Amino acid sequence: AQSVSQHNHHVILSEAASLELGCNYSYGGTVNLFWYVQYPGQHLQLLLKYFSGDPLVKGIKGFEAEFIKSKFSFNLRKPSVQWSDTAEYFCAVIPYSGAGSYQLTFGKGTKLSVIP
């Protein structure tokens, strides 16, 4: 079974600081990768996803993520955070085929607090 690790439980940044949130997964085969965001009191929304092609993917609100297959990583980045980015961020993985290809496995999440 696949698993997802998010290295930081809580990150606190000042506005305009750069952000990088780590995500590593364990699975031997091909995977599809996602980052979701959950703003306070709201449901999860898709930030970006990677299925194939260019390993640097761009999402909404200036976020991007880079898939590094050799490191089993899919780190999320943003050059300059805003107070409105305060939220919890979840990395998720789903096998591309076979058993489990319907099931998204989530990391435990990283809370981002941006200080004005």
Added chain:
Amino acid sequence: NAGVTQTPKFRVLKTGQSMTLLCAQDMNHEYMYWYRQDPGMGLRLIHYSVGEGTTAKGEVPDGYNVSRLKKQNFLLGLESAAPSQTSVYFCASSYSIQGTSGSPADTQYFGPGTRLTVL
């Protein structure tokens, strides 16, 4: 489109009571899911369905049952609620990548959540 809706938004139960949570989606998605979210645990899959009339167990299925009698609806039941089931429950739905049941799931769209407290 309303997307994914959940009923109710809040509920308080006493231990041993039963209830059903309703999830509805109007996007004609093949796949539907029920998750629970607890602090520090992320989202954990309870049950899922890859098509009308089919259901399967996820990571934490004990104490829950589900049914998908219609493609657009996915019901989650608690037969005898326990305090350990206090949580926020999210429903989600997704297309399959190839548009047919059996192919991998694409992006999941989430409902607004149901906050359940079991006393």
